[in-house]
Amino acid sequence: xxxxxxxxxxxxxxxxxxxxxxxxxxxxxxxxxxxxxxxxxxxxxxxxxxxxxxxxxxxxxxxxxxxxxxxxxxxxxxxxxxxxxxxxxxxxxxxxxxxxxxxxxxxxxxxxxxxxxxxxxxxxxxxxxxxxxxxxxxxxxxxxxxxxxxxxxxxxxxxxxxxxxxxxxxxxxxxxxxxxxxxxxxxxxxxxxxxxxxxxxxxxxxxxxxxxxxxxxxxxxxxxxxxxxxxxxxxxxxxxxxxxxxxxxxxxxxxxxxxxxxxxxxxxxxxxxxx
Amino acid sequence: xxxxxxxxxxxxxxxxxxxxxxxxxxxxxxxxxxxxxxxxxxxxxxxxxxxxxxxxxxxxxxxxxxxxxxxxxxxxxxxxxxxxxxxxxxxxxxxxxxxxxxxxxxxxxxxxxxxxxxxxxxxxxxxxxxxxxxxxxxxxxxxxxxxxxxxxxxxxxxxxxxxxxxxxxxxxxxxxxxxxxxxxxxxxxxxxxxxxxxxxxxxxxxxxxxxxxxxxxxxxxxxxxxxxxxxx
Numbered sequence: 468x469x470x471x472x473x474x475x476x477x478x479x480x481x482x483x484x485x486x487x488x489x490x491x492x493x494x495x496x497x498x499x500x501x502x503x504x505x506x507x508x509x510x511x512x513x514x515x516x517x518x519x520x521x522x523x524x525x526x527x528x529x530x531x532x533x534x535x536x537x538x539x540x541x542x543x544x545x546x547x548x549x550x551x552x553x554x555x556x557x558x559x560x561x562x563x564x565x566x567x568x569x570x571x572x573x574x575x576x577x578x579x580x581x582x583x584x585x586x587x588x589x590x591x592x593x594x595x596x597x598x599x600x601x602x603x604x605x606x607x608x609x610x611x612x613x614x615x616x617x618x619x620x621x622x623x624x625x626x627x628x629x630x631x632x633x634x635x636x637x638x639x640x641x642x643x644x645x646x647x648x649x650x651x652x653x654x655x656x657x658x659x660x661x662x663x664x665x666x667x668x669x670x671x672x673x674x675x676x677x678x679x680x681x682x683x684x685x686x687x688x689x690x691x692x693x694x695x696x697x698x699x700x701x702x703x704x705x706x707x708x709x710x711x712x713x714x715x716x717x718x719x720x721x722x723x724x725x726x727x728x729x730x731x732x733x734x735x736x737x738x739x740x741x742x
Numbered sequence: 743x744x745x746x747x748x749x750x751x752x753x754x755x756x757x758x759x760x761x762x763x764x765x766x767x768x769x770x771x772x773x774x775x776x777x778x779x780x781x782x783x784x785x786x787x788x789x790x791x792x793x794x795x796x797x798x799x800x801x802x803x804x805x806x807x808x809x810x811x812x813x814x815x816x817x818x819x820x821x822x823x824x825x826x827x828x829x830x831x832x833x834x835x836x837x838x839x840x841x842x843x844x845x846x847x848x849x850x851x852x853x854x855x856x857x858x859x860x861x862x863x864x865x866x867x868x869x870x871x872x873x874x875x876x877x878x879x880x881x882x883x884x885x886x887x888x889x890x891x892x893x894x895x896x897x898x899x900x901x902x903x904x905x906x907x908x909x910x911x912x913x914x915x916x917x918x919x920x921x922x923x924x925x926x927x928x929x930x931x932x933x934x935x936x937x938x939x940x941x942x943x944x945x946x947x948x949x950x951x952x953x954x955x956x957x958x959x960x961x962x963x964x965x966x967x968x969x970x971x972x973x974x
Contacts, residue, residue, distance in 0.1 A: 523924070663941040666941045694829075695829040
């Protein structure tokens with residue numbers, strides 16, 4: 468019996484795959500970059516070029532930034548400029564650099580009860596949704612999308628509350644499915660909307676507004692955030708994202724699947740261009 | 743309905759095409775949950791047996807704790823193991839977070855109480871007189887425990903199935919401590935959540951079918967062992 472158990476434990480230990488080599492780079496990022504498939508292209512490129520291994524942890528932007536600020540990640544790719552700037556101002560994250568952007572769209576049911584079609588301003592559109600008490604699904608999860616949505620409500624001077632305002636607490640895909648089911652409006656990043664396009668009957672109603680720009684930045688983590696932070700690895704990944712060859716790959720990404728690029732690379736452009 | 747049929751077709755296609763990623767995910771799930779179950783057996787059977795046979799002060803409290811542990815929510819285990827394995831946590835130096843080893847650790851925490859609790863119940867249902875008789879017939883304590891465990895093997899194999907079933911289907915802990923990293927820590931359940939989130943329902947259904955088949959095959963094998971030599 469004892470020998471049998473010993474053999475079992477031994478077998479279990481052998482079967483358990485070896486742990487990753489120390490010095491692996493932990494990248495905390497948003498679900499939208501992973502769900503779009505972009506990281507599946509960029510991460511192997513980086514691993515081949517540098518020999519680093521990357522552990523991509525895709526969570527909501529709020530959590531991605533919080534993990535990095537605690538030193539639990541080495542580099543972060545996020546899309547919540549206000550929150551990012553706050554972390555930089557507090558000295559918890561450094562060297563925020565713009566990588567790329569795509570855009571958000573306000574989508575809703577074909578019937579369009581709040582009459583948003585043709586409305587150029589996202590803020591005005593949200594004000595109309597609130598006035599009509601038309602159903603709106605919010606991510607409600609501190610993601611970058613949720614942060615932008617809250618900013619738009621603030622600009623609209625509306626505190627969204629009531630039975631028409633639904634908080635899904637889930638990712639973009641699940642939120643789109645919920646909005647579709649409830650014939651509600653929602654705010655979605657274009658990449659996820661395109662990926663879900665064939666599944667939902669929601670239509671793009673408001674797009675092209677400057678406030679709907681979805682800007683992704685890379686931020687580095689300092690060793691001061693934790694003694695085990697792989698600052699050099701994080702820096703290497705940030706530099707890689709901004710390298711001309713990588714930016715070229717970003718420019719072409721998505722054409723094959725959606726017939727149009729999903730992201731516009733903007734390395735080196737000043738923050739002020741996207742205010 | 744068309745999605746379901748499409749999923750079945752997709753599952754067959756994924757496997758037949760020898761899709762490397764699908765096989766790797768399937769293999770990782772089996773290895774991780776299999777290892778976790780084996781380790782849980784190594785810990786849970788002795789613990790459960792000892793709790794059933796030895797009286798000591800505070801035993802009631804320990805038994806209650808084990809029984810409560812059988813219902814540990816995986817997401818709570820995931821959070822606690824994450825905090826412990828964080829770089830800033832007590833075991834941060836091991837660099838285990840976001841590795842398969844971390845998932846095994848979390849799953850052991852989930853499965854070990856299940857195995858211990860069910861072993862405890864299995865051994866306790868053997869009448870005390872039977873044990874006393876064995877000792878009276880001249881069996882050593884080790885021999886007595888061995889015979890008792892043999893007598894309890896049917897419910898104990900059920901414990902193995904419950905433990906394995908609990909961890910192979912669990913998602914909260916795997917997602918948190920593993921990170922669902924492609925090619926490293928993506929298991930069947932975390933891949934399913936991901937594909938559902940991406941709107942790839944056919945792939946998600948295909949993975950569900952693979953998981954169900956895997957669980958069935960493992961339980962089939964275990965049932966074969968359990969029912970061997972037990973006539974009606």
